[in-house]
Amino acid sequence: xxxxxxxxxxxxxxxxxxxxxxxxxxxxxxxxxxxxxxxxxxxxxxxxxxxxxxxxxxxxxxxxxxxxxxxxxxxxxxxxxxxxxxxxxxxxxxxxxxxxxxxxxxxxxxxxxxxxxxxxxxxxxxxxxxxxxxxxxxxxxxxxxxxxxxxxxxxxxxxxxxxxxxxxxxxxxxxxxxxxxxxxxxxxxxxxxxxxxxxxxxxxxxxxxxxxxxxxxxxxxxxxxxxxxxxxx
Amino acid sequence: xxxxxxxxxxxxxxxxxxxxxxxxxxxxxxxxxxxxxxxxxxxxxxxxxxxxxxxxxxxxxxxxxxxxxxxxxxxxxxxxxxxxxxxxxxxxxxxxxxxxxxxxxxxxxxxxxxxxxxxxxxxxxxxxxxxxxxxxxxxxxxxxxxxxxxxxxxxxxxxxxxxxxxxxxxxxxxxxxxxxxxxxxxxxxxxxxxxxxxxxxxxxxxxxxxxxxxxxxxxxxxxxxxx
Numbered sequence: 136x137x138x139x140x141x142x143x144x145x146x147x148x149x150x151x152x153x154x155x156x157x158x159x160x161x162x163x164x165x166x167x168x169x170x171x172x173x174x175x176x177x178x179x180x181x182x183x184x185x186x187x188x189x190x191x192x193x194x195x196x197x198x199x200x201x202x203x204x205x206x207x208x209x210x211x212x213x214x215x216x217x218x219x220x221x222x223x224x225x226x227x228x229x230x231x232x233x234x235x236x237x238x239x240x241x242x243x244x245x246x247x248x249x250x251x252x253x254x255x256x257x258x259x260x261x262x263x264x265x266x267x268x269x270x271x272x273x274x275x276x277x278x279x280x281x282x283x284x285x286x287x288x289x290x291x292x293x294x295x296x297x298x299x300x301x302x303x304x305x306x307x308x309x310x311x312x313x314x315x316x317x318x319x320x321x322x323x324x325x326x327x328x329x330x331x332x333x334x335x336x337x338x339x340x341x342x343x344x345x346x347x348x349x350x351x352x353x354x355x356x357x358x359x360x361x362x363x364x365x366x367x368x
Numbered sequence: 369x370x371x372x373x374x375x376x377x378x379x380x381x382x383x384x385x386x387x388x389x390x391x392x393x394x395x396x397x398x399x400x401x402x403x404x405x406x407x408x409x410x411x412x413x414x415x416x417x418x419x420x421x422x423x424x425x426x427x428x429x430x431x432x433x434x435x436x437x438x439x440x441x442x443x444x445x446x447x448x449x450x451x452x453x454x455x456x457x458x459x460x461x462x463x464x465x466x467x468x469x470x471x472x473x474x475x476x477x478x479x480x481x482x483x484x485x486x487x488x489x490x491x492x493x494x495x496x497x498x499x500x501x502x503x504x505x506x507x508x509x510x511x512x513x514x515x516x517x518x519x520x521x522x523x524x525x526x527x528x529x530x531x532x533x534x535x536x537x538x539x540x541x542x543x544x545x546x547x548x549x550x551x552x553x554x555x556x557x558x559x560x561x562x563x564x565x566x567x568x569x570x571x572x573x574x575x576x577x578x579x580x581x582x583x584x585x586x587x588x589x590x591x592x593x594x595x
Contacts, residue, residue, distance in 0.1 A: 161430040161467070162453035164446060187467075214508035225506055234507050237429065238471030238514030245468035257517045258475060261548035263499075264509065277548070306464055307430045308447040313466040341466075 137300045139329065139350050143173035146323050146351040150174060150288055155183040157244065157284075157315040158196055159291035162188065165308035167292040167325045169353045171195045174290065180204045185244070185284060187237065187311065189213035189221035200224055209284065211237035236264060239281050241314060247283035248317025248346070255280055289319035293342070296324060298332035300344030309341065316346040323348065327355040378591050381574040384557040390525060392417040394483060394555050397523075402480040403427060405515055408452040410525045411483035425461075427479060429511040431470045434462030451511065471511070474518035482519035484512065486526045486554075488541045491587040493551040493563040495524065496543035509546075516547030528556035528584065535585045537561060537568065558584070562592050569593075 140146050147170060150156065156174070160166030175198055182205050189208045190197030199205055201220040208230060213221050224230040235243065236258050246254055255278035259265045269280040291312040293302040302324060304312055316322045329352050385393065387410060395417035398404060405427045406412050415437065418424045426435040428450045435450060436457035444455040465473075473479060486497040498512045499505065516522055526536055537554065553571075554561040559581050560571040569592035573581055582589050 162449060164430070164449050164453075212508045212510040214506040222506060226504070232507075234509060236509050236513040237467075237511040238475055238518075241467035241471050242475075256475065258514045260517070261494075262513060262545045264513065304464075306445065306447040306458070307428070307432055307449055309464055309466055310431050311467050314468050 137344060137347060137350070141351070143169045143325065143351055143353065144176065146170060146325070146349050147173045147177050147290070150177060150179045152179055153181045154179060154287040155185065155285070157185040157286040157289040157291075157311070157319055159289070159310065159312045159315050160186065160188075160195075161307065161310040162191065163195075164306075165292050165304070165310050165312060166195050167290045168195045170290040170292075170323060170325050170351075171199060175199050175202060175204065181206045183207040183209065185209045185240075185286060185315075187211055187240065188215065189218055189232075191215055192217045193220075197221070200230065203229070205230060207231040207233065209233040209235060209240070211235055211240050234264060240284075241311065243281055243284040244311065244318045245314045246281075247285045248314060251283060253280055253282045284318065286315070286319040287321065289315040289322045291315055291322065291324050293324050293326045295328045295330050295335065296326045296347070296350045297330050297335045297344075300324075300347035300350060301335055301337075301340040302326070302342035302344075302347065303335060303339060304341055313342045316342045321348045322346055324350050325353045326350060328352065377577065378570060378572050379574070379577055380572040384575040386557070387413060388416075390555055390557065393560070394523060394525060395419075395422075397553075398422065398424060398481060400424075403433070403478065405429065405474070405479055405482040405519065407482065407484040407512075407515070409485050411485060412452070414483055414525075427470075427473060428456070429467075429470055429474070429515070431465050431467060432458070432462060433465075433473075434459045436462075471514050471518075474511070474514045477518060477520060479515075479519040481521045481523060482515045483523045483525055484515060486524045486536065486551075487543045488536050488538050489524055489526075489551050489554050489561075489563060490541050491537070491539055491563065491567050492565060493522075493549045494541050495522065495546045495551050496541040497524075498546045499544045501544045512546050516550045521552045522547075522550045524551050524554045526554070526556055528558045537585050537587060539587050561589075 260277035265279040294305040391413035436459040439455035488496040
């Protein structure tokens, strides 16, 4: 059931302690800051969070980690020049880390949304990130068995939604949005603009509304500017 | 670069190459029309030396083909960044796609070349470039394993020696591996090495002879036959 709500607080209402939450974004591009703020505000804890990174600076996911709401991160690149909140929690042994090569992370999320029970991939074969995992030689190449990552909730950011919940994104802010939308039981989207049904060209819809549960508008002018000029690894 | 006339020598420069000269050399070696991913750091310099005639399409792991140069001033757009999270620009003919598609482009063998940095490369082309394994170090892998495994050719750019003077071309990597037998070429300040199942050959040297290079590198080196 698709619903449109007026506030980010209403959008995240009902997210339970212990949930697995996928959060879109690569660095700051596509990161749904306002939804993350609302998640922090709503108080849910013991969360498992799936994101490419583990928070940057003093905003968004970084604050959720700082406040001790995240018990486990599933990500590919936690360590950055400004990931100090994650670094501190990790060194204190207060957060669990499942490190996943980025393409395996994306494909595991995609597999969940597509109903795939797992897949063999050459990425990571022969490395410490494949330790303990089933392997096979397929077409002459060593491959590692990877399982899907399902989520209770996905928080993502898109540019526009229409009345059916169809989404379009903007440039590289698309990143994990479409695959997370499909992989979660409940997908919550913040968009810059809600447009009338029929005004998006069906040929250009990136995420069909079937994957979307809740839409909230956060006007671009009210949303924190994504991206920084800072060089990070 | 001065080419020596001595036909038995593979030394093509009187001095070691600086980072920019090395980037120029890598750029020159990329075949026209290639689809290429440049890693973060030194490999990014290669883009400065790609020419319009080469018609190279750059891929960035966060979901774009047709990436242009770094954005400047009014061009900066937080929604348009590269893998290093630096604002970039789009070129005519660019395309955007989600992360699973972006890594399918790598894993599926559609990229012609990726250029990566490295801590170590083994004689058979094993790559170690993501983790020192040091106690207390927070591991972070990003797209390194996917790139190393997926691209048709994996070029490494690095200095040959560590600050302590140890060769980064090694018999067996001591750092945790990124990929097994994946590196095809290594561009360093002192030489260009070709790696593969048969071991290491040297295409050209900079500021040293093959014999002098062999003194530095603990695996057997032979001169590569000209292609």
